[in-house]
Amino acid sequence: MQSLRVSLRKEVDASYDIVVDSGLLGRTAGELARGRFGKRLVLVCDETTRALFGETLLADLRAADVQADLLSVPAGEQSKCLAVFERLCGDLRDLRISRKDCLVAVGGGMVGDLTGFVAGCYMRGLPFVQVPTTLLSQVDSSVGGKVAVNLPGAKNYIGLFHQPKKVLVDVDTLASLPPRELDSGLAEVLKYAVIADAEFFSYLEDKRDALRSLEREAVIRTVATCCAIKASIVERDEREAGPRMVLNYGHTLGHAVEDAMHYALTHGECVAYGMRAAARLANAMNLFPAADYHRHEQLLDRYGLAVAPLDLDPDELLRIASGDKKNSGGRITFILPTSLGQTTRRDDVPQDLVRSVLADTLRRA
Structure with missing residues (x-):
């Protein structure tokens, strides 16, 4: 017998900057040109x-003598699938895009996840x-490198870790959002306060009107x-081996609600139901x-999140949650708060308790 070893021990610096500002979109073409991220750019x-941002950014890039093209997909979570992924790959092939080129995701979480996976x-x-x-994409999905598409009944099951080269956040784009989409993002904002920062939680208690306006x-x-909270977690656990799982607070049951509702609710709305249920389990x-x-209950109420009853079967939600990819040993893994700013990971939550809490939460959040 012959045995050989392939030695590939090396470190790759995947660090990147996150820029958050007002009016940044008007400077994005310059940022992309100076960054030299690729010979050609594909938005x-x-x-x-x-219509809102892409055509203008494309014109700005071309005016700056940057070779750029633009591809688009239908709006909505239904585009985050293997069929659209395949179509985009074919479009890149037709454009003769090479490894020396760069993609630029301009949009919400679906666009960022799909583009990153491609x-x-x-x-x-x-x-x-x-x-x-x-x-939602500014505070959560654009940072951390988790990119994926969905399978039927299985959110984010086909994916990988692929970090962006830069994240450019223009808060002025939020003015284009309908109130419901803004509230969806606020659910993820509240999540960060619960899992990591009690002082930030207090800030959010006072700033609802300022944020909504x-x-x-x-x-x-x-x-x-x-972004700073998420970056600090990702720096310690890029591949979700342990500490990064705290970011799934509210997502275990939230994803189940999202699936059972066939995406009739936004991601953030579903996560809010998951957070309310998780806090009730922990209590x-x-x-x-x-x-x-x-205070957790009152903050969700104050932001108008997870307050309407849902006509869903708790047993169906349990069935969906049991297939969550972060479970182990056949048991559902929950991130549960132990105080504002602190959580614990538990896989020993009695199913009867989960069923009871879900029934109460769905009946009257």
């Missing part, structure tokens, strides 16, 4: 962000830049704080002190 938008797979990897235009200083501080298990639990 990827959905139909909505193409970038990670096409020709075994292209660089890409995130230009998130929704609150898109007061510049409050929005920039909020987006930057969320019922004597993990989450009553005072903190009531």
Whole structure:
């Protein structure tokens, strides 16, 4: 027998900058040109962000003598699938895009996830830049390198870790959002306060009106704080081996609600139901002190999140949640709060308790 070893021990610096500002989109062409991320740039938008931002950015890039093209996909979560992924890869082939080129995701979470997955797979990897235009994507999905598409009944099951080269966040793009989409992003904002920053939680208790009216200083501080929290977690656990799982607070049951509702609710709306249920589980298990639990409930109420009853079967949600890719040993893994700013990971939550809490939460959040 012969045995050989392939030695590939090496470190790759995948660090990148996140820039958060007002009016940044007008400077994005210059940022992309100076960054030299690729010989050619391909903007990827959905139909909505193409009209709002993509065409203007394309014109700015060409005016700056940057070789650039633009591709778009239908708006909505249904585009985050293998069929659209394949189509985009074919479009890149037709444009003769090579590894020396770069993709630029201009849009919300669906666009960023889909573009990042294409970038990670096409020709075994292209660089890409995130230009998130929704609150949810600005505070969460654009940072950390988790990119994926969905399978039927299985959210984000086909994916990889592929970090962007830069994240350019213009908070002014949030003015284009309908109130419901803004609220969806605010659910993720509240998540960061619960899992990592009690002082930020207090700030959010006082700043609902400022955030909903898109007061510049409050929005920039909020987006930057969320990005800083996520960056610090990703730096410790890029591949979700342990500490990064805290970011799934509210997502285990939230994804189940999202699936059961066939994406009729936004991602953030579903996560809010998941957070409310997780906090109730933690309180019922004597993990989450009553005072903190009531502040958690009141903050969701104040932001109008997870307040409407849902006509869903708790057993169906349990069935969906049992297939979550972060589970182990056949048991559902929950991130549960132990105080504002602190959590624990538990896989020993009694199913009867989960079923009871879900029934109460769905009946009257």
